[in-house]
Amino acid sequence: MIGKWGGGVLAAGLLATSLAAAPAAAQDVQAKQFKVVGSWGNLTNYNNVEKPFWNKTIVDASGGKITANITPLTELGLKGFEVLRLIKLGVFDFAYGVIGYVAEDPVFEGVDLSIMAQDIDTMRKLTEVYRPVLDRAFQQKFGAKLMAMLSYPSQMIFCKPPVNSLADLKGKKLRVYSTTLSDFADAVGATGVTVAFPEVVPALEKGVVDCGITGTMPAYDAKWYEVVTTVYPLRLGWGAAFFAGNLNVWNKMDAPTRAFLEKQFAAHEDAFWKNTAADDRDGIACNTGTAPCPKGPPGKMQLVQPTAGDIELRQRIMREFIIKRWAKRCGAACVADWNATIGKAIGETASVN
Structure with a gap:
């Protein structure tokens, strides 16, 4: 049994260890500035999740070593069908996109066939089990690495x-x-x-x-x-979506930097799904006025x-x-x-x- 003071000493020691580990992890990260294509600038996924992640979350977590210039499709004058080709060409390092906009190979459709998923938990499960298939296709077709599987509302x-x-x-x-x-x-x-x-x-x-x-x-x-x-x-x-990066850019990073980014991207993926769940709950109310709309006039x-x-x-x-x-x-x-x-x-x- 740990005594009254022993528990405090142990907790303090663990806290000190964790605090010491965090700067060390950030210290190992290579300094990088990325060019990122966001989704549509008028959507909550961009404003609530994508933009804050690149402008603040990852900057803070890396001690300022990872920075990015993220621009939504709407400001770039893009329609969304082009993002993977731009990733392949190295015009951008990372991009968000819609699976349905990837027409080059039917394998991509497999995760988002019409009617297939009727709730968000099922949709996320399907993106997880199919993810290795998609990652292989992303690498072979576009020289891209699949970083996260996402979704828009139903x-x-x-x-x-x-x-x-x-x-x-x-x-x-x-x-x-x-x-x-x-x-x-x-x-x-x-x-x-x-x-x-x-x-x-x-x-x-x-x-x-x-x-x-x-x-x-x-x-x-x-x-x-x-x-x-x-x-x-x-x-x-649902509207299956992806977050992917240029494979050459990814492979040139050292192992600690990739490990750091993978951890950040996993949390980013969770935040995106959480935002989508909220949007799906509120979307009908906002379009119809059948219930209060948290975003503005319905x-x-x-x-x-x-x-x-x-x-x-x-x-x-x-x-x-x-x-x-x-x-x-x-x-x-x-x-x-x-x-x-x-x-x-x-x-x-x-x-x-």
């Missing part, structure tokens, strides 16, 4: 004309941002139109699209409520609850349409990786036949 359907069911989407032009969402559009008789996120509101205003799929809070942040009348909260999955979209028939139809579309189409695009080796990871986690088996 994806729902927002329409300028009133809609009351999936049947009402037939013949409509539906904004999508990935091949798997285009597959969903085909399944319900809509026409999928790929539109970059910053261009959706003008596209809705001009009639280029009638409806759009996006996350709950991103729709509010981008002011979709100014043109959209209806939100149909039939969850079509929109006035009509909230139309999904029918039981549409909920059942959604699952049939996933099994009979989404997974089958993707498997044919991806091929046998890709499908085998998916079945051993995500398929096993959700109890589904994909087949190229």
